[in-house]
Amino acid sequence: MMTSDMEIPYAVKARPDTGLWNAKVGIWLFLASEVMLFGGLFSGYIFLRLGAAPGHWPRGLLNVPVGTMNTAILISSSVSVVFAWASLKLRQFRAYQLYMLFTIVCGVLFLTVKLGYEYPAKFNHFGAYIRQSALPKYEAYLGNAHLAARGLEPRIEITGHLENREALTNPRIADYEIQVDETNADPSSPENDRPHFWQRPLSDKVVKVAKEDVEFASMFVPRHSSFFATYFTITGLHGLHVLAGVLVFCYYLLPVSAALYRKDPEHFANRVEVAGLFWHFVDLVWIFVFPIFYLL
Amino acid sequence: MSNHPAHGPSSPSEIGPTPEEAAHYRRHARLYLVVGAVLLAGTALTVAASYINFGSMAANIKVALLIATVKASLVALVFMHLKEEKKPIYQVVGVTALFAAGLILLSVLAFFDHIYL
Numbered sequence: 001m002m003t004s005d006m007e008i009p010y011a012v013k014a015r016p017d018t019g020l021w022n023a024k025v026g027i028w029l030f031l032a033s034e035v036m037l038f039g040g041l042f043s044g045y046i047f048l049r050l051g052a053a054p055g056h057w058p059r060g061l062l063n064v065p066v067g068t069m070n071t072a073i074l075i076s077s078s079v080s081v082v083f084a085w086a087s088l089k090l091r092q093f094r095a096y097q098l099y100m101l102f103t104i105v106c107g108v109l110f111l112t113v114k115l116g117y118e119y120p121a122k123f124n125h126f127g128a129y130i131r132q133s134a135l136p137k138y139e140a141y142l143g144n145a146h147l148a149a150r151g152l153e154p155r156i157e158i159t160g161h162l163e164n165r166e167a168l169t170n171p172r173i174a175d176y177e178i179q180v181d182e183t184n185a186d187p188s189s190p191e192n193d194r195p196h197f198w199q200r201p202l203s204d205k206v207v208k209v210a211k212e213d214v215e216f217a218s219m220f221v222p223r224h225s226s227f228f229a230t231y232f233t234i235t236g237l238h239g240l241h242v243l244a245g246v247l248v249f250c251y252y253l254l255p256v257s258a259a260l261y262r263k264d265p266e267h268f269a270n271r272v273e274v275a276g277l278f279w280h281f282v283d284l285v286w287i288f289v290f291p292i293f294y295l296l
Numbered sequence: 297m298s299n300h301p302a303h304g305p306s307s308p309s310e311i312g313p314t315p316e317e318a319a320h321y322r323r324h325a326r327l328y329l330v331v332g333a334v335l336l337a338g339t340a341l342t343v344a345a346s347y348i349n350f351g352s353m354a355a356n357i358k359v360a361l362l363i364a365t366v367k368a369s370l371v372a373l374v375f376m377h378l379k380e381e382k383k384p385i386y387q388v389v390g391v392t393a394l395f396a397a398g399l400i401l402l403s404v405l406a407f408f409d410h411i412y413l
Contacts, residue, residue, distance in 0.1 A: 019382045028385050032392040039396040047403040064343065071339045079332035082375055086321045086328075091312040197347060280375040287367045290339075291360040295346035296353075 012266045027274040031281050038285050041234050045292065048226040055156040058227050059296070060183075060195025061125075061220065063118065067294040070113050071286065074242075077106030078283040081249075081276045088269035093261060096272075100253055103279070107246040114239055122220035122228070126162035128176055134213035141180060141207055143187025152193060158184050158209055161202055162219070167211070175208045176217060231293050238289060241282045248275050331374045338367045 009015075010022040018025055049057055084099035130138050135156065139145065142155045160180035167173040183192045185203030211217075222229045251257065252272060261268040313321065342363045350356050373379040378389065 018384045020384060025384060025388075028388045032388050035392050035396050036399065039399040043399045043403040046400065047407060050404070050407040068339060068343055072336055075332060075335045075339065078335075078371065078375055079328055082328045083325060086325050089313060089321045090318055194347070194349075197343070277376055280371050283375075284368050284371045287364050287371065288361075291342050291346070291364055295343065296357050296360055 012264065012270060021270055023270055023274045027277050031277065034281060038234075038237070041230070041237070042288070045230045045234065048230060052226060055154040056225065058157070058225065061122075061159075061227070062231075062294045063121065063199050064195075064197050064294050065199070066113060066118060067290055070110050071290050073106050073110050073113075074283050074286050077103045077110075078280050080106065081272075081279050085269060085272045085276050088261070088265060088272055091265060093258070097253060100249055100272075104246055104249050104253070107242050107249070110242055111239060111246070114235065119232075124161070125159065125220045126176070126178060126217070127157050127159040127220065127224060128178065128209050128217035129157050129215040130209070131213055131215045134210075137213060138209070141184040141187055143189075143192070146188035147193075150190075150193060155183075155187060158207060160184065160207075163206060168217075168219075174212075175210050176214070177206055177208055179203070179206050234289055235293070238282065238285055241278075241285070245275070245279045245282055248278075327374060331370050335367055335370060338363055 008022070012021055014020055015022060080099045080102045084096050084103060087093075087096040087099060130142070135142065135144065135154075138158065141158050144154050147154055158178060158180060160178040162168070163177040163179055164173060164175075167176050179202050182200045182203050184207070185205045186192060218224045220228055222232045252275065257268065257271075260271075312318075342360055345359050345363065346356060348356075350359055378385070
């Protein structure tokens with residue numbers, strides 16, 4: 001067997017010059033590149049938001065209770081992954097397995113909420129930006145006189161459920177028939193000046209918006225606005241990171257990992273520690289993602 | 297700091313932790329639980345604060361980013377063990393922080409730059 005010749009050095013013992021085992025240095029260099037990756041995207045977010053014309057940076061379009069729940073799930077998994085590592089250090093393998101399993105369940109739950117509920121709910125919601133010249137015609141659904149009197153940004157979009165979805169593709173259909181959101185149903189109510197915590201159901205009003213009065217209309221997909229473009233890019237990339245973490249953690253529950261633990265528990269604990277460092281970083285990114293998209 | 301059991305010369309791996317090491321990790325576990333609870337409370341605080349009118353959108357953004365920065369620091373210092381690391385890690389983190397700040401600053405400066413050709 002060649003394995004003893006191919007032993008990777010400094011997997012457990014500290015390298016004399018760095019004072020660290022190698023994987024620790026490796027993961028931090030990788031995380032440094034990750035900071036630059038997400039930093040570039042956050043920088044793009046700031047640029048687009050600062051440059052957005054009045055009324056072009058929507059608020060209150062995401063489901064805050066669901067986002068809050070997902071934040072709590074991610075924080076809990078960060079706690080459980082350090083517990084998994086500490087269990088290995090204490091040589092409690094059974095406890096390690098349970099904490100790791102809990103962490104994986106949290107990661108899967110987070111992704112399920114995102115992909116199974118949050119994204120589809122947006123893809124099925126519709127918004128039509130009204131042309132400048134046609135704004136007075138739809139004043140009953142926009143309430144701009146009220147907003148201007150209060151010193152708030154204008155409302156230039158009518159949102160809700162698109163009743164005639166074929167209007168998106170069929171040029172012969174002249175109107176979008178929208179079952180509008182509460183904000184557009186009663187736009188001059190002070191109730192609608194600020195977003196609400198609980199998502200409110202659609203109103204029962206159906207509004208016909210002529211296509212010729214519309215500047216741009218689409219479902220809530222990346223092309224809808226700078227807001228959704230940055231939202232889907234950043235949360236999508238973040239979601240891929242959650243998926244990657246879950247896959248690595250699953251590997252750590254396989255028999256091959258248990259074998260490494262029996263052979264060299266410190267080496268295995270170090271592996272779990274670096275994966276944990278990655279997982280905490282993913283949690284750290286979400287701590288910024290959550291307020292900038294859901295709340296502000 | 298330097299005799300932190302996670303980094304110092306480790307005991308032979310077949311042998312479990314010494315009693316002192318075991319006590320050390322149990323103490324850490326309690327700290328992790330406290331920080332986890334603080335992070336959850338911080339999340340609730342961020343959500344609650346976003347529904348308070350601090351006078352302007354800019355003020356609300358500042359409050360939210362302040363809370364987020366405190367939460368992120370807790371994650372980095374405690375969960376990621378940055379409060380007791382070796383020098384090379386601090387060097388990597390320091391240089392990265394500098395470049396990341398530059399990246400954010402670029403956008404902000406570009407927006408406030410009114411030199412048009």
